[in-house]
Amino acid sequence: MIRVINNIKNWLFPEKCIVCDCEVFENAVYCPKCFSQITRIESPFCEICGRILPFPIGEKNLCESCANFAQNFNFCRALFVYDFHSKKIVMKIKKQADMDVARKCCLMLTSKYERFIFDADFIIPVPSFWTRTLRRGFNPADIIAIELSKNLNIPLDLKALKRIRKTEYQKNKTKVEREKNIENAFLCEGNIRGKKILLIDDVMTTGTTLNECAKALKMAGASVVVGLTIASTKALK
Numbered sequence: 579m580i581r582v583i584n585n586i587k588n589w590l591f592p593e594k595c596i597v598c599d600c601e602v603f604e605n606a607v608y609c610p611k612c613f614s615q616i617t618r619i620e621s622p623f624c625e626i627c628g629r630i631l632p633f634p635i636g637e638k639n640l641c642e643s644c645a646n647f648a649q650n651f652n653f654c655r656a657l658f659v660y661d662f663h664s665k666k667i668v669m670k671i672k673k674q675a676d677m678d679v680a681r682k683c684c685l686m687l688t689s690k691y692e693r694f695i696f697d698a699d700f701i702i703p704v705p706s707f708w709t710r711t712l713r714r715g716f717n718p719a720d721i722i723a724i725e726l727s728k729n730l731n732i733p734l735d736l737k738a739l740k741r742i743r744k745t746e747y748q749k750n751k752t753k754v755e756r757e758k759n760i761e762n763a764f765l766c767e768g769n770i771r772g773k774k775i776l777l778i779d780d781v782m783t784t785g786t787t788l789n790e791c792a793k794a795l796k797m798a799g800a801s802v803v804v805g806l807t808i809a810s811t812k813a814l815k
């Protein structure tokens with residue numbers, strides 16, 4: 579009976595490829611073409627920021643940035659290399675609040691990184707400034723955080739972290755400009771002393787936003803901050 583209902587459901591609402599929207603087999607995430615085009619993050623990746631590396635580096639596999647600068651997060655992990663193909667997935671969450679795509683991405687994140695994240699105390703998304711959330715109608719990181727919270731059964735705190743000033747869009751800014759733009763833009767008012775936090779965003783580009791959020795969380799007493807995103811840019815070296 580359940581199979582019959584599922585067959586009818588799939589006929590009425592066929593599963594779609596998360597990249598191109600074409601119809602896929604039941605429980606499949608991508609169509610074969612997108613599967614071959616999208617770059618999943620696999621070893622070697624930087625042990626700290628989680629970015630894919632062009633080749634293994636030393637014993638610890640640290641990218642140049644993490645080898646030279648201390649990060650406020652303990653480590654970050656992502657599913658895909660941020661490029662033309664994975665951007666389509668990110669945009670579905672960012673522009674359309676596509677919960678189905680968010681759900682599939684979260685299932686992949688939890689199965690891929692479960693051993694890193696199972697014992698977190700709270701899931702906290704990177705916040706937008708309130709005027710931006712109001713205009714868009716939602717905060718993209720909230721959508722991923724809500725799905726992950728359901729999936730992992732870890733409490734969600736949407737109010738702990740606040741963006742206390744409006745920042746300019748980070749696109750087309752250099753790393754130094756981005757750092758200046760976002761410095762001290764976040765404040766954590768949640769009761770998270772001694773807690774392990776899963777910090778959620780859609781994409782990690784230079785990492786400055788996740789790093790500033792992690793700084794605010796650590797200042798509020800968080801013991802561990804682990805960042806999770808759908809995609810991250812490649813490490814330069």
Ligand SMILES: [Zn+2]
Binds near residue numbers: 596598600609610612
């Ligand atoms: Zn496809």
Ligand SMILES: [Zn+2]
Binds near residue numbers: 629641645
């Ligand atoms: Zn790194």
